[in-house]
Amino acid sequence: MEKEQADAAGEDEEPPVSRNLSGPPETQVMTDPPVVIWEDEVRQLLHYQALLPRLEEALGKFSRRDSAEVIQPVRTTITLQKHHGFLGLMPSYMENDGILCTKLVCFYNREAGSTLPATQATVLLLDSEYGNVKAVMDGDAITNMRTAAVSAISAKLLMRPEAEVLAILGTGNQALSHYNVFTELFSFKEVRVWSHTREGAERFRNSVSGPVTACVSVEEAVRGADAIVTVTRCTEPVLFGQWVKPGAHVAAVGACRPNWRELDDVLMKEAVVYVDSREGAMAESGDVIRSGAEVFAELGDVINGTKPAHRGKTTVFKSLGMAVEDAVSAKLVFDQWKSRNSHT
Numbered sequence: 001m002e003k004e005q006a007d008a009a010g011e012d013e014e015p016p017v018s019r020n021l022s023g024p025p026e027t028q029v030m031t032d033p034p035v036v037i038w039e040d041e042v043r044q045l046l047h048y049q050a051l052l053p054r055l056e057e058a059l060g061k062f063s064r065r066d067s068a069e070v071i072q073p074v075r076t077t078i079t080l081q082k083h084h085g086f087l088g089l090m091p092s093y094m095e096n097d098g099i100l101c102t103k104l105v106c107f108y109n110r111e112a113g114s115t116l117p118a119t120q121a122t123v124l125l126l127d128s129e130y131g132n133v134k135a136v137m138d139g140d141a142i143t144n145m146r147t148a149a150v151s152a153i154s155a156k157l158l159m160r161p162e163a164e165v166l167a168i169l170g171t172g173n174q175a176l177s178h179y180n181v182f183t184e185l186f187s188f189k190e191v192r193v194w195s196h197t198r199e200g201a202e203r204f205r206n207s208v209s210g211p212v213t214a215c216v217s218v219e220e221a222v223r224g225a226d227a228i229v230t231v232t233r234c235t236e237p238v239l240f241g242q243w244v245k246p247g248a249h250v251a252a253v254g255a256c257r258p259n260w261r262e263l264d265d266v267l268m269k270e271a272v273v274y275v276d277s278r279e280g281a282m283a284e285s286g287d288v289i290r291s292g293a294e295v296f297a298e299l300g301d302v303i304n305g306t307k308p309a310h311r312g313k314t315t316v317f318k319s320l321g322m323a324v325e326d327a328v329s330a331k332l333v334f335d336q337w338k339s340r341n342s343h344t
């Protein structure tokens with residue numbers, strides 16, 4: 001074959017750097033070893049300002065259900081009976097964005113006896129063509145920030161603009177990330193927190209720079225609040241509809257198993273319920289499944305303009321967490337990492 005013909009047929013191209021030089025050509029893949037980007041570095045590289053618009057775009061794309069754009073199955077979960085926990089596998093593929101990613105997250109039931117942290121997560125970002133792992137990242141920093149950012153997007157869309165009082169139930173990692181992004185984006189006159197232990201609320205109050213009211217009961221924290229964030233590890237309802245101000249917005253983040261609850265039936269039935277993923281909510285949310293409440297829309301439907309934002313009514317955003325949120329976050333971290341390391 002003439003050289004020109006060989007070039008045109010792609011036969012003269014340099015083969016990709018091979019992981020398996022002895023194997024047949026089709027098993028040869030372009031590969032550098034994955035970079036490891038751990039907690040401190042993820043925190044330095046991930047900022048809400050850049051993250052929020054990417055998440056909003058991803059939620060909108062997901063709700064269009066265009067499999068040429070996004071593939072994200074409902075999380076596969078296996079039970080870790082002995083350790084009162086679960087392993088969740090969260091893959092996603094965003095073809096047009098060239099993102100192939102999966103998160104592995106273990107999460108544990110404290111009420112069943114676990115003394116382990118709520119979550120233990122790792123994110124793998126893959127080359128979307130060759131399939132090799134490009135980066136292994138700490139998943140907890142990503143999970144904390146992306147979850148809080150999505151709740152903040154729900155508040156931007158569904159909370160009344162004149163909102164003055166924010167109540168946070170729970171004082172752990174998610175409480176802190178939610179506090180950070182909510183106070184960065186909105187101008188609340190008062191922030192209240194409640195923990196099931198008095199020390200928890202005091203510790204939280206001392207760990208943040210702004211003023212916080214530590215409340216001794218859920219009722220005290222949420223009465224009159226315009227926005228309520230539930231970030232607890234409880235498996236029975238703690239937030240009751242009778243205490244919630246009509247027109248308030250609730251971002252419900254805990255209770256991610258079909259038999260776990262944070263919110264009672266009254267609230268679930270009185271509120272207009274939004275979710276991140278309908279399929280996810282019907283498979284995993286005890287608050288949705290057990291209350292029998294109707295899911296009105298996905299957040300992405302509101303972003304796409306295909307469903308309205310009922311700001312005047314009491315609204316619940318039931319968050320379960322989605323793989324595309326991790327995927328766009330990981331891509332952002334990796335792109336930042338590459339530009340930081342390109343001169344060295």
Ligand SMILES: NC(=O)C1=CN([C@@H]2O[C@H](COP(=O)(O)OP(=O)(O)OC[C@H]3O[C@@H](n4cnc5c(N)ncnc54)[C@H](O)[C@@H]3O)[C@@H](O)[C@H]2O)C=CC1
Nearest residue numbers: 118170171172173174196231232233234254255319320321
């Ligand atoms: N929707 C989503 O995308 C995500 C949801 N989560 C869920 O969010 C929740 C909070 O996670 P983290 O802040 O990381 O956990 P954490 O362990 O750091 O904090 C949990 C908070 O819940 C409180 N708590 C524990 N047991 C309680 C009980 N029986 N009653 C009331 N409060 C109780 C603790 O005092 C603490 O303030 C967990 O349920 C977790 O599974 C976590 C990551 C993502």
Ligand SMILES: O=C(O)C1=NCCCC1
Nearest residue numbers: 105107143256320321322
């Ligand atoms: O989306 C996530 O990440 C998680 N969701 C539910 C609880 C564990 C982590």
